[in-house]
Amino acid sequence: MLILGVDPGLRATGYALLQGSPGGVNLVDHGLIRTEDAAPLPDRLRKIHGDLRTVLAHRRPALVAVEDLFSAPQFPRTAILMGHVRGVVCLAAAELEIDVSALPPAAVKQAITGSGAASKMQIQAAVSRLLHPNDVLDSHVSDAIAISLTALSRRGFPLQRANQEVAP
Numbered sequence: 001m002l003i004l005g006v007d008p009g010l011r012a013t014g015y016a017l018l019q020g021s022p023g024g025v026n027l028v029d030h031g032l033i034r035t036e037d038a039a040p041l042p043d044r045l046r047k048i049h050g051d052l053r054t055v056l057a058h059r060r061p062a063l064v065a066v067e068d069l070f071s072a073p074q075f076p077r078t079a080i081l082m083g084h085v086r087g088v089v090c091l092a093a094a095e096l097e098i099d100v101s102a103l104p105p106a107a108v109k110q111a112i113t114g115s116g117a118a119s120k121m122q123i124q125a126a127v128s129r130l131l132h133p134n135d136v137l138d139s140h141v142s143d144a145i146a147i148s149l150t151a152l153s154r155r156g157f158p159l160q161r162a163n164q165e166v167a168p
Contacts, residue, residue, distance in 0.1 A: 005148030014140030020157035
């Protein structure tokens with residue numbers, strides 16, 4: 001099963017495409033969609049939508065997994081802006097008739113690190129240990145990988161790198 005995980009953000013939206021199989025998971029593709037801080041909101045949303053739609057059209061995953069909306073009470077504007085980005089993510093998937101699954105941030109952290117209160121650094125470390133990427137990943141990309149991994153795990157795929165020896 002091919003799943004695209006998305007960590008929605010207005011400045012930087014991370015994405016990661018993972019292939020799940022009975023033997024584990026493989027990181028197929030990942031990236032970061034950046035927008036200009038000074039650009040008007042509609043232009044930023046158009047860029048995120050267009051870039052993500054290109055990835056979706058090229059790769060055709062079975063599912064898009066996106067981080068569910070979360071807001072700290074002291075930052076309500078952040079939740080509103082994130083909601084806009086989640087909307088264009090859902091629209092890009094819907095245009096190509098790809099199902100979308102929303103995952104709560106705490107559930108992703110719990111699945112990947114064993115703690116629902118894990119930090120971004122802990123997520124990055126857990127993702128690196130699991131998939132052994134050759135480069136240091138941006139925290140948004142690591143979060144997108146974690147979202148994809150959680151979605152695959154919920155569908156019965158083991159959270160281990162494919163072709164990896166399983167400890168007895």
